[in-house]
Amino acid sequence: MRYRQLGSSDLQVSEICLGTMTYGEQNSAEDARSQLDYAVAHGVNFIDTAEMYPVPPRAGTQGLTEQYVGRWLKGVARDKLILATKVAGPARGYDWMRGGPRITRRHIEEAVDASLKRLQTDYIDLYQIHWPDRNVPMFGQTAYDPHAERESTPIAEQLAVFADLIKAGKIRHVGLSNETPWGVCQFIRASEQAGLPRVISIQNAYSLINRTYEFGLAEIGQREKVGLLAYSPLGFGVLSGKYLTPSGSGRISLFPGFGQRYGKPNVNEAVQAYAELARKAGKAPATLALAFVRSKWFVASTIIGATTMEQLKENIGSAEVELGADVLREIEAIHARYPNPAP
Template sequence: MEYRKLGGSELEVSSICLGTMTFGEQNDEASAHSQLDRAIEVGINFVDTAEMYAVPPRPETYGATEVIVGNWLARQPRDKVILATKIAGPARSLQWIRGGPPALDGANIREALEGSLRRLRTDYVDLYQLHWPERNQPMFGQWCYDPSKERDCTPVRAQLEVLAGLVEQGKIRYVGLSNEHPWGVMEFVRLAEQYGLPRVVSIQNAYNLLNRVYEYGLAEVCHRESVGLLAYSPLAFGHLSGKYLRDASASGRLTLFKNFGQRYTKENVTPAARAYAGIAERQGLSPATLALAWVYRRWCVASTIIGATTMDQLEENLAAWNVELSPETIEEIDAVHLRYTNPAP
């Protein structure tokens, strides 16, 4: 396993991070703990969760993932695990989470963090992330900014000031963003520098062969400002595993849960996935291995967040770390990207 500095922080994170969004929905506590144990065994020191999980979000499973992770964490040396979690913002209107929540203001940030700390059975988290921005911006399959949807929201400076207090109290070590855009990253960086507030060290965004939007503006911003990318959904909700090419009704989140993964319903997703699977076949690789190997060694990725519902899937994900793609294979991948550019933004 390789370890990398996360942005401008002192955190040395494993190049693979174990994602936990299925814990409490598709994985029970025993199977979740088996995954966590296996991750530690192979050298993964980085675990990512969120107050909203399990996924898909619903009132019955709100916070379940953090409880499962917390029960496991209680048996680990706390300083050996880099733990990340997230606060849900108001933009998705999840009414069972603090009544909406109405804002990323001081009261909501503090309440959300205290709830996460209780469920995780710890007195601090290493990385606390804003799961998505409060302000109007396109996300989760929306593809363009619409100024007519502007609304009042908590100023970025006010959000940072609350987070600064929590850093001073020792409840969080570092601050990160998620599902952000270039303006948001630059605004957080600018205000942190101007007012001596915590500087964001990471951004957790979707990044995979079907969605390389990060490379357009965010890659430069984050490189210049020392913000590390935590790449989530490297298999594009299973599309890049090839299973939906073999059987459109194959078991997975997209078939188990209605109206889930809207960004993957666009017309060029399947042709692009088929083209990438063809490259994998010519290289003697599984489609999943090709997709993961590509993300794992992209220059802009600090750590790749993997998730699995079975141990076999987890083992395949881990084994892909040992695969390095040739320059010729990368050229083939780029040619497909230029033909089917970001079909699932």
């Protein structure tokens, strides 16, 4: 396992990050412990979770993922791990969470204290805004709608709360998630103007079928030292090829409507093409997809998730796979035919 510096911070994160959003829904506490043990034993030092997990979010299960991680965390060397979690933003209909989550001082402080308690730790290495407080297109939406504007907390005020949490020793660094180029620039400008914490990472979707990060965010990340934590590198499992057959099952089959972006035109055609390329190269489709994401210069860490140990072993094993120039050229040719079908 190799390690990369995360943004402008001193954190050295493993190229593979273990995502945990299935813990408490598709995976039991014992499954979680086995996965965490295996990942750490194979060099993973970076674990990502969120207050709203598991998914799909429900009042009855919210927070279970952090609880499972926290039980495991008690028995390991905390200082050897980099732990990331997230505070939920508004406009997702989760009124059962703090009366409707927001990115305000009250909501952030309540959320971080609850996460620390569930995780059974004194500090969080990377605390992320799960999605913006303001109106932005998210989770498969592609068009900004100015008529959907709503009240939101000024970015400088958000950063001021994180500054206080850093001073209190509750968090070490701040990151963004599901953010736009404008949003990242505004967070950086606010930190510079007011001497507030600088964001070190952005957790956005990135995969063979969604490379929209390359349009504007890649340049910002490079120039401003904001590392990409690539989530959904397998597109909710779509890029494993398991949905190409009628009998294919997984999260999208279990929770209809949860992965709308993967039902868009040309997704199946692109996935089929990448699967055929993987077979031609002598690799599993999932391995090809993960190795591609990890190969990109702007990716600090690739967030994987698995419901079985077999999947986890294959995903972590992809860290040892390097794609040749010929395979990368064929990937670009497929991308030219089917550009970003699942943005």
